[in-house]
Amino acid sequence: MEVKEINTIKETGGTEGIIYETTLFAEPILHLKDFTITNALFSSWMAVLILIVLAVILRKKLREVPSILQNIFEVIIEGALDLCDQVTNSRALSIKVFPIAISVFFFVLVNNWLGLLPIGGLGLLERGEEGLAFIPFLRGGTADVNTTLALALMAVFGANFFGIFSIGIWKIFNKYVNLKMLGQIFTKIKEDKTIIIVAPITFFVGLLELIGEFAKIASLSFRLFGNVFAGEVLLASMAALFAYILPVPFLFLEILVGVIQALIFSMLLVVYFTISATDHDAHDEHEKHEENMVVSV
Numbered sequence: 001m002e003v004k005e006i007n008t009i010k011e012t013g014g015t016e017g018i019i020y021e022t023t024l025f026a027e028p029i030l031h032l033k034d035f036t037i038t039n040a041l042f043s044s045w046m047a048v049l050i051l052i053v054l055a056v057i058l059r060k061k062l063r064e065v066p067s068i069l070q071n072i073f074e075v076i077i078e079g080a081l082d083l084c085d086q087v088t089n090s091r092a093l094s095i096k097v098f099p100i101a102i103s104v105f106f107f108v109l110v111n112n113w114l115g116l117l118p119i120g121g122l123g124l125l126e127r128g129e130e131g132l133a134f135i136p137f138l139r140g141g142t143a144d145v146n147t148t149l150a151l152a153l154m155a156v157f158g159a160n161f162f163g164i165f166s167i168g169i170w171k172i173f174n175k176y177v178n179l180k181m182l183g184q185i186f187t188k189i190k191e192d193k194t195i196i197i198v199a200p201i202t203f204f205v206g207l208l209e210l211i212g213e214f215a216k217i218a219s220l221s222f223r224l225f226g227n228v229f230a231g232e233v234l235l236a237s238m239a240a241l242f243a244y245i246l247p248v249p250f251l252f253l254e255i256l257v258g259v260i261q262a263l264i265f266s267m268l269l270v271v272y273f274t275i276s277a278t279d280h281d282a283h284d285e286h287e288k289h290e291e292n293m294v295v296s297v
Helices: 003-012 039-060 068-088 091-114 145-167 169-176 179-187 195-241 247-276 280-296
Strands: 028-032 035-038 123-128 131-136
Touching (some): 035 039, 039 145, 179 195, 195 247
16 A cells, blocks of 8 residues: 555545445554554454553552442442352352453453444555555454454363363363273173263263364354454444434444443353363262262161
């Protein structure tokens, strides 16, 4: 892109022939040698910067008698922590998972909202095969599948690492490759003949759990990307039909959708972390102990 081309358009005041369309992929806005900065990546950086600035401001203005801003965030944090407790059923576990979940929530929320800001006139003009194309500086980071895929990978792999630190690497490994159950064929076959059938089935169920982890990545990433991208396309379509008043209700709808999608993603993250940190073997042994107690009574 040449600066002269942009200046010529500004001087003549003409905007005819300028193409603006919402693409599935994020558009590059700057090249630093081999590193390309896209508008979605730039929006994600802006979201992180906004959260850092907001956190610093809140930290410096913490008071025993809270201000309005501090009071709002205290209500949000307390409500979110109570919601996290309903999933984990343990305040101790909630305290461990909550910092990650609330950080992801605010990051996704700010990214969702950045794509809705009415500053579409800020951007670059690039000459392509079909003419001049307009590339906006800001595009919601979650409207780019690369961002949502990175978040999904972080959630799923982070949950498994959390499980390793919580209940041990051997139990997490046996969750997917249940060698312990296969070993019971030789140790318990005299007591229970059905172990020959049950053990292989349980082993293959573990392999299905492993496949399910990859399904979680696809589900998390494409759900968030699809909803946010569809919202941006909807707003662009409404603005193309009628630029005034008509897009406003849809804008408020997308603001609400942004909150819901951020909440869904963060709650699923809490669910995955909770499942990974749960020792199912200990739970089964506890149930067997209770059953034996009832039988003996």
